[in-house]
Amino acid sequence: xxxxxxxxxxxxxxxxxxxxxxxxxxxxxxxxxxxxxxxxxxxxxxxxxxxxxxxxxxxxxxxxxxxxxxxxxxxxxxxxxxxxxxxxxxxxxxxxxxxxxxxxxxxxxxxxxxxxxxxxxxxxxxxxxxxxxxxxxxxxxxxxxxxxxxxxxxxxxxxxxxxxxxxxxxxxxxxxxxxxxxxxxxxxxxxxxxxxxxxxxxxxxxxxxxxxxxxxxxxxxxxxxxxxxxxxxxxxxxxxxxxxxxxxxxxxxxxxxxxxxxxxxxxxxxxxxxxxxxxxxxxxxxxxxxxxxxxxxxxxxxxxxxxxxxxxxxxxxxxxxxxxxxxxxxxxxxxxxxxxxxxxxxxxxxxxxxxxxxxxxxxxxxxxxxxxx
Amino acid sequence: xxxxxxxxxxxxxxxxxxxxxxxxxxxxxxxxxxxxxxxxxxxxxxxxxxxxxxxxxxxxxxxxxxxxxxxxxxxxxxxxxxxxxxxxxxxxxxxxxxxxxxxxxxxxxxxxxxxxxxxxxxxxxxxxxxxxxxxxxxxxxxxxxxxxxxxxxxxxxxxxxxxxxxxxxxxxxxxxxxxxxxxxxxxxxxxxxxxxxxxxxxxxxxxxxxxxxxxxxxxxxxxxxxxxxxxxxxxxxxxxxxxxxxxxxxxxxxxxxxxxxxxxxxxxxxxxxxxxxxxxxxxxxxxxxxxxxxxx
Numbered sequence: 158x159x160x161x162x163x164x165x166x167x168x169x170x171x172x173x174x175x176x177x178x179x180x181x182x183x184x185x186x187x188x189x190x191x192x193x194x195x196x197x198x199x200x201x202x203x204x205x206x207x208x209x210x211x212x213x214x215x216x217x218x219x220x221x222x223x224x225x226x227x228x229x230x231x232x233x234x235x236x237x238x239x240x241x242x243x244x245x246x247x248x249x250x251x252x253x254x255x256x257x258x259x260x261x262x263x264x265x266x267x268x269x270x271x272x273x274x275x276x277x278x279x280x281x282x283x284x285x286x287x288x289x290x291x292x293x294x295x296x297x298x299x300x301x302x303x304x305x306x307x308x309x310x311x312x313x314x315x316x317x318x319x320x321x322x323x324x325x326x327x328x329x330x331x332x333x334x335x336x337x338x339x340x341x342x343x344x345x346x347x348x349x350x351x352x353x354x355x356x357x358x359x360x361x362x363x364x365x366x367x368x369x370x371x372x373x374x375x376x377x378x379x380x381x382x383x384x385x386x387x388x389x390x391x392x393x394x395x396x397x398x399x400x401x402x403x404x405x406x407x408x409x410x411x412x413x414x415x416x417x418x419x420x421x422x423x424x425x426x427x428x429x430x431x432x433x434x435x436x437x438x439x440x441x442x443x444x445x446x447x448x449x450x451x452x453x454x455x456x457x458x459x460x461x462x463x464x465x466x467x468x469x470x471x472x473x474x475x476x477x478x479x480x481x482x483x484x485x486x487x488x489x490x491x492x493x494x495x496x497x498x499x500x501x502x503x504x505x506x507x508x509x510x511x512x513x514x515x516x517x518x519x520x521x522x523x524x525x526x527x528x529x530x
Numbered sequence: 531x532x533x534x535x536x537x538x539x540x541x542x543x544x545x546x547x548x549x550x551x552x553x554x555x556x557x558x559x560x561x562x563x564x565x566x567x568x569x570x571x572x573x574x575x576x577x578x579x580x581x582x583x584x585x586x587x588x589x590x591x592x593x594x595x596x597x598x599x600x601x602x603x604x605x606x607x608x609x610x611x612x613x614x615x616x617x618x619x620x621x622x623x624x625x626x627x628x629x630x631x632x633x634x635x636x637x638x639x640x641x642x643x644x645x646x647x648x649x650x651x652x653x654x655x656x657x658x659x660x661x662x663x664x665x666x667x668x669x670x671x672x673x674x675x676x677x678x679x680x681x682x683x684x685x686x687x688x689x690x691x692x693x694x695x696x697x698x699x700x701x702x703x704x705x706x707x708x709x710x711x712x713x714x715x716x717x718x719x720x721x722x723x724x725x726x727x728x729x730x731x732x733x734x735x736x737x738x739x740x741x742x743x744x745x746x747x748x749x750x751x752x753x754x755x756x757x758x759x760x761x762x763x764x765x766x767x768x769x770x771x772x773x774x775x776x777x778x779x780x781x782x783x784x785x786x787x788x789x790x791x792x793x794x795x796x797x798x799x800x801x802x803x804x805x806x807x808x809x810x811x812x813x814x815x816x817x818x819x820x821x822x823x824x825x826x
Contacts, residue, residue, distance in 0.1 A: 245731075250725075256722040260747075273730060
């Protein structure tokens with residue numbers, strides 16, 4: 158049975174749930190958000206990713222209503238939301254610190270929003286029970302927030318923000334306070350809940366792995382600008398700039414000058430070294446400055462010079478052993494350090510290379526991405 | 531052993547400075563007044579041996595406590611003290627909470643200065659500050675002259691020597707004791723909680739009632755205790771500002787001790803005052819404790 162791929166952003170007829178139109182936000186002289194236009198669609202799990210201070214939290218707080226844009230408009234289902242105060246928006250937020258009310262029990266925390274809506278008692282009880290079940294918190298409903306663990310608190314915060322069945326749920330670094338193992342489990346739980354409830358999620362995170370895991374699309378931000386908005390695999394495989402390539406995962410960057418013929422480019426990158434060859438769909442003028450980005454796992458490492466489009470020679474300086482894989486830090490004659498990854502298919506004592514070994518690094522002409530900025 | 535010492539120090543402190551003085555006062559309250567130095571009987575005489583101790587205890591009785599019930603001056607004084615203290619506490623809360631709230635919401639760099647301003651009056655003698663109020667509130671005082679100059683009143687208002695003056699005096703004097711604990715509670719309040727409440731549909735005002743006030747509760751209670759307890763036994767403020775018609779137990783106590791030289795009755799008054807204050811507080815704290823245990 159053919160499954161339709163969830164990709165409303167590719168469908169020109171699809172109406173976005175949220176539309177940022179040339180939104181700018183300034184705090185005094187500081188520009189937190191710089192002329193951003195962005196569409197987010199219903200049922201998306203959208204991640205805003207960037208280093209701290211890049212404006213991702215400001216963008217989210219504008220959706221919640223705690224900040225108003227200095228310029229531009231934000232539309233929610235086609236309506237300008239600027240005049241709507243936070244308590245009247247069909248948007249709920251899960252706070253980074255969870256912001257659970259310490260004087261109220263888990264049950265009362267989850268019921269808080271429903272009570273404010275003036276729902277009758279029966280409705281509230283059914284809905285809270287539903288939320289407790291969804292987040293597996295039934296046993297803890299009479300506890301106060303300080304009497305439960307961090308992971309449980311995180312689930313209470315999620316249940317509380319989902320209880321009112323918002324059109325849009327905002328999550329501000331929702332997993333930041335959890336340890337790694339719990340965080341990974343919770344990521345899948347979040348995706349599961351998002352799918353079950355059909356709510357649109359916008360998550361803010363500085364953790365690229367988290368963004369890649371949970372999101373249907375990722376927006377990489379830097380200094381108040383959107384650098385790239387795309388699905389996780391496109392962000393990883395075809396970053397549009399050195400910044401994005403470098404921010405997401407490990408990458409090797411070669412700097413050089415382009416000599417293009419058709420879709421092939423020969424990149425002159427170092428004196429006395431053969432040019433690196435790669436393919437691109439972009440157009441480069443002669444001698445244009447360009448960068449080649451290659452992921453470590455796409456670089457092969459061998460003792461003999463292999464038959465490949467690109468080969469460079471170097472010396473193993475460092476080996477990071479990660480169990481299933483090892484990352485080799487190889488110094489090129491130019492002094493540049495290149496990372497190459499290899500799966501540890503053999504036991505460690507039978508490893509082929511060790512420190513100070515001369516090795517060959519190689520990759521195909523389609524392995525890297527040629528970038529113009 | 532070291533732990534024992536650490537625990538023993540506060541207990542010894544309490545025994546030496548609270549329990550022993552209380553036992554002495556209680557003993558005087560159970561004695562009879564006498565023309566002697568000190569002015570009460572019996573005196574504890576260890577040299578008389580076992581018989582002396584027996585005589586000593588046989589002479590103690592509750593006569594003075596019974597006496598307190600025969601004259602309605604005393605229970606009226608207690609009642610009016612509690613009433614004045616309660617009203618004054620309410621006034622300090624009414625004024626202190628907004629001040630504490632404003633301080634806690636002020637930019638962080640201002641807070642030490644604001645705190646300093648709250649504490650600053652303590653650097654002047656308490657007595658001088660209360661006297662200053664005489665100058666402000668008297669018929670020829672600053673306040674009346676100001677109001678008359680504005681043309682709001684034709685003849686001076688009689689404020690001094692009325693209960694109103696006592697309320698003003700107590701509220702003014704004890705205000706910092708209300709502000710500081712409430713400020714401490716509000717300053718810790720995470721701003722994200724209020725945003726969360728708003729996000730979940732509260733208006734600013736409901737968020738204040740449902741989040742800010744409950745979370746400041748402990749500060750409010752501490753502040754009320756800190757004001758109410760000393761205010762009940764207050765002596766200086768009612769005698770300087772309240773005139774002869776304001777009845778407060780602190781004044782009665784003073785007169786029994788120094789005018790009547792009736793130490794036993796004065797001590798009985800003091801013991802009852804202590805009970806009036808301690809019993810409700812003890813009950814309240816036990817209730818709190820139970821609530822906390824129920825939560826654990």
